[in-house]
Amino acid sequence: MHTTACVGVTQAQRSVAQQRAKEAALDGRQDPWKTSQWFTSPWNFLPEVTEDFALPAKVLIHDVTLRDGEQQAGVEFTQGDKLRIAEGLAEAGVHRIEAGMPAVSPSDEAAVRAIVKAGLPAEIYAFSRCMLDDVKRALDTGVSGVVMEIPSCHHLIRTAYRWEVERALDLSIEATAFAHAHGLKVSFFPIDATRAGMVQLLEDLKRVATEGHVDSVGLVDTFGVIAPHTVGYFVRSVRNSLGVPLETHFHMDFGLGVANTLIAVSQGAQVIQTTVAGIGERAGNTPMEETVLALRTMYGVDTGIKTERFFDLARLVLTLAGVSQPSNRSVIGERLFHVESGIITTWTKNSGDELTEPFPYRPELVGQPQPVVVLGKGSGLDNVAIWLDRLGIEATQGEMLEILAGVKSASLQTKALLGEDQFRTIVELVKPGCFAGTGEVRVRL
Structure with a gap:
């Protein structure tokens, strides 16, 4: 023994x-x-x-x-x-x-x-x-x-x-x-x-x-x-x-x-x-x-x-x-650090580099990419503001509310997150001609 x-x-x-x-x-x-x-x-x-x-x-x-x-x-x-x-x-x-x-x-x-x-x-x-x-x-x-x-x-x-x-x-x-x-x-x-x-x-x-x-x-x-x-x-x-x-x-x-x-x-x-x-x-x-x-x-x-x-x-x-896993699987899920919810997006924005406020651990601790703000039915004004800012588009509060309504409606219809092309279409409907002269700069979130 x-x-x-x-x-x-x-x-x-x-x-x-x-x-x-x-x-x-x-x-x-x-x-x-x-x-x-x-x-x-x-x-x-x-x-x-x-x-x-x-x-x-x-x-x-x-x-x-x-x-x-x-x-x-x-x-x-x-x-x-x-x-x-x-x-x-x-x-x-x-x-x-x-x-x-x-x-x-x-x-x-x-x-x-x-x-x-x-x-x-x-x-x-x-x-x-x-x-x-x-x-x-x-x-x-x-x-x-x-x-x-x-x-x-x-x-x-x-x-x-x-x-x-x-x-x-x-x-x-x-x-x-x-x-x-x-x-x-x-x-x-x-x-x-x-x-x-x-x-x-x-x-x-x-x-x-x-x-x-x-x-x-x-x-x-x-x-x-x-x-x-x-x-x-x-x-x-x-x-x-x-x-x-x-x-x-x-x-x-x-x-x-x-x-x-x-x-x-x-x-x-x-x-x-x-x-x-x-x-x-x-x-x-x-x-x-x-x-x-x-x-x-x-x-x-x-x-x-x-x-x-x-x-x-x-x-x-x-x-x-040859095995798949849920996209929100703890630690290793591919969408673990994707943020759709309006309130969590606001927390993430307000926290800046203090990512351990809206998340229990930083993504790099487990080899994950940095957080990504996405657009869906649960999104809020800060989601829209972040996407507009990265596209170089200014909008009033009223216009942002219209865009957000369009985002929620489109996401509900497709039962999916919105891509950049869909978002651009919604923005163009609210602000016709806003992309004129902006080129084809794409959002990298």
């Missing part, structure tokens, strides 16, 4: 969040909730909120896009795709990359080898079942670690696998011991752990850790069924029972992956398993972008990930995956 990295709660751990907040306030430094790049809630950092935190000194990102992400129905990455994505992950500072499962196919095995050979500045892991042949294939690719899966919920073992429970335990003990003996780091991955009985799960994990070997254990919520208020107790129970580093693996079937991951980290989980844009089986995996950004801006935990690469990395992965 691995015992050199015990993560039991200490007073030092409990005070990490408070200490970070105090340090940020010293020497005129910015508050942790309000910096030049973001403005979140000061309530997040109150001692009454953070006093029971057990934040780890460092949080690592273990990306599973190339394995679990590819399990999303219809997503098929080529070897070249996987290498490009791995390079993008490494450029963003991801600490560990799960390159794939060599046992799946010769193509998957070749992709893992290619990623290892690329010499990226990240630890490369493979995924395997707790079977010796799987582990041998992973070992042969040159990876430094292996994530080893086995069903942990007795219901799943008997119903879905049609195994006896003892078989799952024996395979786990044999395979983890073999992997460790051959120099691989072992991340034990108990499938469906959150649907297993607590006593049964802890006893089984102890047995594998004692008779086999684990360097870390995954808190695996395979079906996304654990509630946020339960996660803290779940983490503490496993942590206190095993005394080894814990890794999170939450799914999004109920949309709770990010919340559950944040709570798990606050209670000492040291590694979080995520995918780019949250792609993955069924409703997907915990998305890296929201999780890393929330840790940094709401918990004072800087993972070292280059958040400014999020937008481009997500576009790369989604393009290669």
